Amino acid sequence: MAACSAPSDTFLQQKPKKTIIVSTSPPSRCDSNQTASGISGAIHIGAFDGPSLIGVAGLEREAMAKLSHKAGLWGMYIAPSARGRGIGAELIQTALNYAASAWGVRQVNLRVNTRNQSAVALYLKLGFVQFGLEHDSLLINGEYHDEYEMAYVVRSEA
Template sequence: MSELHNITIRTLGSEDAERFIALRLEALKANPEAFSTTYEETIQDKNLLDTWKTRLTPTLDLFTMGAFVGDTLVAVATLKRETYVKLRHKASLVGVYTTPAQRGKGIAKKLISAIIEKAKELDGLEQINLTVASDNEAARHLYLSLGFQVFGTEKNALKQNGVYSDEDYMALAL
């Protein structure tokens, strides 16, 4: 895994919106089964750049981190903390994607590990939840290797072109 030495992991900001959008659109085309939104829905946003400039501005409750090879954004993941008082001890890991050419190199593990470390610094945050396609063995293995545990499965969670996909619910206690 010497290739990991060339990887930079950092929190994204509004200045990364164009790179993020390019990777997000790739993700929605390459792995539509992994996302609740579609490519078509996304490109309908006439203010897509402004939308993502706003969404990528980090707050205490929402931040996106990216992995770069040189100047190229190759992987992303977002941590979104719950806002209601009774739920503030939890956050969700969402929007996880690594470009296919960079998969299997440990980049996603390094990225999610960085998010977990940053999450541990958030006052009162105790748990990170996520959902993953039940048949996505690579992602499930990654999350399990980081300490996430399956606590349930939703049958027919997503439906695309008449085909249903199940999703596993996973949690990591901080």
């Protein structure tokens, strides 16, 4: 996954020894019953340390018209060797900036395992607010886990 082969709809943010790449999936045309703008989409964000992928996150805009003011952050992962270096915060901030500037969404939602205290702390630090709790949301190795539902208001309506 080299930066030089990135498609034209890719955004690059370079810092010394670190690159954040945002790759968008092709927008899909929807009928007027689905989105207000007629366009939905998803982005995949990668953080690289030189040639090594050290973090990824995904963001997808809601497709239905009633929900198109929202997007969902999903699939966040930071390599163990890169944790504690601010990579997760950079990926999330990149996603929030993209959601606001490219899609004009008002809110970004996420779900996080309640046992993942470092992720919960990061989301709270970045301004996400817990608005729900789903018990037994995940089944991992035969054991149920709860998930917090969290939201970040990207922009408020004027």
